[in-house]
Amino acid sequence: MTHVTGTLVLAGTPIGDIADAPPRLVAELEGADIVAAEDTRRLRGLTRALGVHTTGRVVSYFEGNESARTPELVEALAGGARVLLVTDAGMPSVSDPGYRLVAAAVEQDIKVTAVPGPSAVLTALALSGLPVDRFCFEGFLPRKAGERLGRLREVADERRTLVYFEAPHRLDDTLAAMAEVFGAERRAAVCRELTKTYEEVKRGGLGELAAWAAEGVRGEITVVVEGAPEPVPGDVDAEELVRRVRVREEAGERRKEAIAAVAAEAGLPKREVFDAVVAAKNAPRAAE
Numbered sequence: 610m611t612h613v614t615g616t617l618v619l620a621g622t623p624i625g626d627i628a629d630a631p632p633r634l635v636a637e638l639e640g641a642d643i644v645a646a647e648d649t650r651r652l653r654g655l656t657r658a659l660g661v662h663t664t665g666r667v668v669s670y671f672e673g674n675e676s677a678r679t680p681e682l683v684e685a686l687a688g689g690a691r692v693l694l695v696t697d698a699g700m701p702s703v704s705d706p707g708y709r710l711v712a713a714a715v716e717q718d719i720k721v722t723a724v725p726g727p728s729a730v731l732t733a734l735a736l737s738g739l740p741v742d743r744f745c746f747e748g749f750l751p752r753k754a755g756e757r758l759g760r761l762r763e764v765a766d767e768r769r770t771l772v773y774f775e776a777p778h779r780l781d782d783t784l785a786a787m788a789e790v791f792g793a794e795r796r797a798a799v800c801r802e803l804t805k806t807y808e809e810v811k812r813g814g815l816g817e818l819a820a821w822a823a824e825g826v827r828g829e830i831t832v833v834v835e836g837a838p839e840p841v842p843g844d845v846d847a848e849e850l851v852r853r854v855r856v857r858e859e860a861g862e863r864r865k866e867a868i869a870a871v872a873a874e875a876g877l878p879k880r881e882v883f884d885a886v887v888a889a890k891n892a893p894r895a896a897e
Contacts, residue, residue, distance in 0.1 A: 615642070615690040617682075617714045619707060621726015624698040624829070625804030627658045633724045634695075638663050641693035643685055645670035645678070647706055651697050670694065670706055679709050686719045698829075699728050704748045704774055729803055730772050733831035736810050737770075737798035740836070744770040750783055757783065761790040762860045766853065766874055768836040775830045784819035787834060790856065791815060796835040802828040845875045847885040854886050 618637055623629045638644065638656060642665045646652035649669050656663055670678055686692055694701045694710060700723075701707030714721050734741045747764065750757045750773060764771060775783050780799070787797070793816030801809045807828065811821060815834070845853075850871055857867035868886060872879040 613689055614717070614719045615686040615688065615692060617686055617710065617719060617721045618691065618693045618724060619701045619711070619721070620693055620695050620724040621700045621728065622655060622695050622698055623804070624727045624729050624732070625802065625808070627655075629727045629804060630655075630659060631724055631726045634726065635659055635661050637693050637724055638695075640691065641665040642690040643668060643682065643692045645682060645692060645694045645710075647671045647696040652695065655695075665691075665693075670710070672706060675706050675709050679713050682710055683713045683717055683719070686714055687717060699730075700726060703728065703730060703746070727804065729774070729800075729829070729831045732803050733798070733800040733833050734770065734772060736800055736803075737833035738812055739770050739796060739798060739833055741770060743768075743836075744772060746772045749774050749776075750786075752779065754782070754786070757786050758790060759860060761786055762856045765790050765856045765860075766837045766870075768839065770836050771834040773832040773834070775832055777826050777828060777830055780826050780830055780832075781819060781822040783832070784815055784822050787832075788815035788819050791834065791837070793817075793819075798833045799826070800831040800833065801826065803831065805829075845877070847888065850875065850877075850882050850885045851889040854882065 618641070620634050620637055621631060622634065638659070638661045641663070644652065644663055644665050644667045646667060646669060648671065649667055652667065668678065682692055694707055696705035696707065699705065702711060711721055730746050734744060745767065750760055794814045797813070797815050797818055799811045799818055799822070801811070811818060853871045853874070854864070854867045857870060858864055862870070868882045869879055872882045875882070
C-alpha cells in the first residue's frame with residue numbers, strides 16, 4: 610500500500626496593496642490543515658482584510674524558530690497534512706523564512722507547490738528602468754561597514770543588474786558604500802513603499818542617490834543597481850585597472866588571480882595589468 614503524504618504550499622502575500630492578493634490565497638487559507646505564518650498577528654490582519662476564516666491550526670514560523678519547528682511541520686506533511694506557509698509580505702524563501710522547510714520536504718519526497726504572488730524584487734526590477742534580462746538578487750547587505758564593503762567588492766564587476774533590500778535608516782550608508790565600490794555614476798533606482806499609497810521610485814547615479822538619502826528616507830526599500838559596463842579593450846586606464854585588482858584582492862583573491870581576471874575583463878594582456886599594479890605600488894617611492 611502506497612503511503613500518501615501531504616502538500617507544502619508556499620503562498621505569496623501582498624507587499625502593500627491588499628487587492629494584489631492572489632485569488633488562490635483565499636482558498637488555501639480556508640482549506641489548509643496548518644497555516645505556518647512568519648507573524649501570526651500579521652496573518653490575522655491579512656485574513657480580516659480578505660474576509661477569510663481559517664479552520665486549520667495556526668503556528669508561527671519565523672527566523673527564530675525555523676530550525677526547531679521544521680521537523681514538526683515535516684512530520685505533519687508526512688502524515689498527509691496540507692501545510693500553507695505565508696510570510697509577512699511577498700514570497701516565502703525570498704529573504705524570508707521557507708528555505709529550510711522546502712529543503713526538508715524535498716528530502717522526504719513531499720510535494721511542494723506555490724501560489725505565485727507579489728514580489729518586491731520583480732516589482733522593483735520592472736519599475737527601475739534598468740536592464741532586466743539578466744539580474745541577481747543579493748538580499749540584505751551586512752550591517753557592519755567593513756563587511757558591507759567586502760560584500761560589495763565581491764560583485765564590483767558583476768554585469769548583471771543587482772537587487773538589494775535595505776532598511777531605511779541604513780540606506781544612506783549603503784548607497785555611499787555602493788558609490789565608493791561601483792562608482793558614483795553607476796545608475797541605480799531606490800524603490801520605496803512599492804504598491805502602497807506613498808510609492809516612490811528615485812532614479813539616478815549612486816552618488817546622487819546617496820546625497821538624497823542622507824536627508825532621511827522612510828518605508829520599505831528595494832535598491833536596484835545597474836551592472837558593471839561591458840569592457841572595451843584599451844578603454845580602461847591604468848588607475849582603473851589597479852582599482853579593480855585591489856577590489857578583488859580585498860575580496861580575498863590572490864594578486865596573480867586578480868590580475869588575470871581583470872585582464873580578461875578588460876580584454877588586455879596580463880602583462881599590461883601587472884605593469885600598472887607595479888607602477889602604482891612604486892609611485893610613492895618615486896615621489897620621495
